[in-house]
Every structure is written in structure tokens, then in C-alpha cells.
Amino acid sequence: MDKAILIIQCPDQKGIVAEVSRFLYSYNGNILEVDQHVDEEMGLFFMRAAWELDSFSLKKEEISSRFEAEVGQRFRMEFKLHFNFPKPRMAIFVSKLSHCLFDILGRHHAGQLEVEIPMVISNHPDLQTIVEAFGIPFFHIPITAATKESAEAEQLRLLREQGVDFVVLARYMQILSGDFIRNFPNRIINIHHSFLPAFVGARPYHAAYERGVKIIGATAHYVTEVLDAGPIIEQEVARVRHHNTVAELVQIGQDVEKVTLSKAIKYHLDRKVLAFKNKTVIFY
Template sequence: MTREIEKQLSAHQEQYKNRGILLVRCPDQPGIIAAVSRFLFQYSANIIDSSQYSTNPEGGDFFIRIEFACEDLQQKKEEIKTSFKAIAENFSMDWKMNFPSEVKRTAIFASKELHCLRELLFEWQSGDLITDIAVVVSNHETARELVEGFGIPFVHIQASKENRSEAEAAQLKILQDYEIDVIVLARYMQILTPAFVEAHPKQIINIHHSFLPAFVGARPYDRAYQRGVKLIGATAHYVTNDLDEGPIIEQDIERVNHRDNIENMKKIGRSIERRVLARAVKWHLEDRIIVDGNKTIVF
């Protein structure tokens, strides 16, 4: 990590040292907002931002994201989290309370195609992606010079279906050693095993080079071209054991036409992939996502 990026992260931690974020999913019922507001008021916390959503007509689930400010929060945060458990139990809440000053540690997995990796590194360098990119792991050496130029450790682990168990054991050791919170698959062209995925639930973000569920699998642009599609896109999603079927975080598209050949479509697709993945990772880092079954609520 360069000194400039260290300064950016230190400034962020200082600016947000008294901020907290509460994410809640629970059955919808009267009194939820009142109870949470009263609770925060007890700690002289000021609500900075609040977004909510209810599926009441469809089945009765309630979602809310609250960002609050509280003086001397660093000394109070464990007490606040412990005290909130009573309200959570009363309303049957699935919840978490995070603090922006506790910058998440990210590992990026990459292969030969580096456009998504470059985008994440540039966003990080510019201060638009607030995280500590602790390590980049790749099954190729292609990205080493790029990554080490940013002062980030680069680890090459040869991975294929023939040595998947050994490779993942080494990867899991790295994730543990670097105390990783978030794993980003930046066009990492290997399938993760169920054991790997289960060890990091809702922590692995992948980018898929099509507008899922269309054109799943190999050579999507060739198949899209052969079908004469008019829209191409990209999908960022959480990784589950159902291949490319995890909860979708973000998608985007661009129009194409008969004048666009396969190479042009790939170029356009890479541009979409970069921005879709960057947005998804940013929203995760900012605690804006609640997973609801195989869907997401993004505030």
C-alpha cells in the first residue's frame, strides 16, 4: 500500500470514527422504527440516513438501513451492539451493526484478463473504493507487475481442476493470514468448491460476463453474436454453490447492433463488467446490501 492510500484510509477512519451502520431484516410489524429510534436516542445518537423497504403486500418482510452518528462511539460500540440484542430478539431481527471506521480487508482473485482488476485498483487509488486491498491472488503471473506497482502483495497459486483441493487449501491459508473480510473474483476463471464458498458466506463477489441468466457458460459473446442480440451486459452477484445463480447485486447493459462483431462486443462487455463490479464491491463495502434469500435489497 502506498503512503498516499494510507493517508486516504486514515482520513476516512478519522472522519467516520463516530459513525455506525445498522442493517435489519425482520417480519414487518408496527413499532420497529420507533423501537430502533428510541434505542439510538438513549445513546444520544443522531440518525444521519435511513432507508427502508417492506414487502408487506407480498408476505411481510421489513428491511432498513440506518446510518447514525454518536459521540465517543469507539468507546460505546460494543455496549451498543450488546444492548441492541434485546430489541433484535423482540422483533425477530436478522441484523448486523458495522462501523465505517473499521475498514474492511479485501482480497482480489484474478486470472489473465485484468480489466476488472485494473478498475478496482484505480478506484482504490483514487479514494473511491474505501478498503484495504490486502492481497491479490492469481493462478497466472500476468498481473504481478501491475499489482506490485500499487504496493500490494501478489501471490501466485497455480489452480486447475487437477489440483483444486491443494490450491484452495493454500488460498484459504492466505485469506486467514491476511484476515480477509471480502473476496472479489475479478474475472477469476476457476470454479470454487462448496467448502470454499461455505467458509465465506455472502463475502464473495463475482462478475459474470453476461446479463444473467442469459448465456451462462463458455464463449458468451460468440453465442450472443450468433443470436444477433441487441443488448449485452454484465452481472455482479454473490457466489453460492449454485454456479452463477447467487443473489444479484448489480447489472448493466449497452445496446449493440449488426455492425458490432465479436471483438467489438467483447470490448463493450469489458467496459460494462468493470463498472458493474466496481459498483457492487463499493456497495458491499459501504454496507448497503441485505441478502434476502436469493435476492438482494440494495439501499
């Protein structure tokens, strides 16, 4: 079903829901989902509405300007209009650890993710055969300290050439430069292998082991220029015990990582995430 999704943010006022739904109804839109959120501290209103396009009497191209003129201006709204077609294009970056990558490829293969995957990019060649068996192009772009700049340039060239909308770091063990990140604001999803803000940075399972925690976790977040500090999209946890070695924490954690990352991708694809002030509103 072809549908449109509107994500709105504006100062909190009376009548917003009434006007937005009146607008959609006036053009014969069948609302599928509406969700809203008020941040009382900041006095801000957030809203997500999805509706069927089949019966909608505005053309796809007209919707944005008409909405701005009829509703947006009046309430000083910032809004984004999305459609569920054509499918968004997602690039996956990976190093050697395969668990998150395979989980995504498996879901895609089963038809669970409404997304095109024009490429997997890796700084190692190890996973090429299987990625290609899933019918996805694989690009091996090695990175060293010396070649980082040119490697990122090559990555960006591929992303642009293929019209990639967003990037998923599926345990990609390189830190992206600020320049790279600024090309995809709130459009790079990383999985960090700890329950943030605990254990920022390298080797979080070792740190968890040292501290003797009884639960470990994983965090999917948008990448910002501050390491492991971007807006959190999803978190999951798993119970561990004193007898679990670091290697066992890694293995238990990988199950958490892959589920968490895949949930975050799903929210992002369904346009259910609104990132604001380093936090996220997840409409579901």
C-alpha cells in the first residue's frame, strides 16, 4: 500500500491535532496511524501521521506545499514528509564480525525490511562470498591510518553514486571522521556493544567484566561527532553471571547487539524516529 508519513515538530499549542487531521481528511486521506508527544519542559509538540495515498486527492508533489500553506505556517511547524516508495537505500559497513550483518541480510532475504541494500562496504574481504550469495554487492575498501582520508572519499563516492539514504555500522571497527558524519546527519546508525552511557569507548565487555555487572547490553544510536554519545534509538540487555568469561560476555552480547540494531533499523525505515536535542522520540 502506498502511504505518506508526516513528521512534525512545533511549539506546543491547542488545535494542532485537529488541524492536521482536518487537512488530511479534507483531501480524503485515510489515516493509518497517528501518534503525538508533548515535551512539557521544552514546550514542544511532536507528531507523526501516516495515511493511505490511494484515495488521497492531492498529488504526491503538492502535499508538502499545501500542508505548509494550510497548516504548517500557522503553527510554525518544522516538518518532513516521507513516502514508503521508492524504498530507502541503505548501505551496511562491517569489519570482520558477522553477526549483525547476517542478521540484517537474513531479515532482508525474508522480506522483513522494506529497504534496498545496494552495497556492503568492509575494510576486510572475509565476508564477501556470503554477502554476494544474498545478492548484495560487496566492496572491499581497506583502511589504514595513512589511507583513512582517501578510503572515506571512496566510500562517500560509492554512497553518492548509489544514492544511499542512510548507513548502518554493523560492528564497523573504524571511527568515522567528522567530515564523513556531517554528510549523513542522523542518518548513520551504529551499534555500540554496551548499555550506554555505561562503558563508552573500546572494549566494553572487558570493562563490564571488570566491574562485575550482572546485566550487559547494547545500544543502537545515531552517530554524532562525539563518540558513543549520539541520540539513542534502542537498547536491549541480557543477564550474565560471575562465571561468564569475557569471551562468553562477547557471545551473549552479540545476540543482544543484532536484535537491537535490527530494531533500530526497522524504526528508522518506518519513519518512527524523530531525533531532537540528542534524544529520540520513537513513535510506536
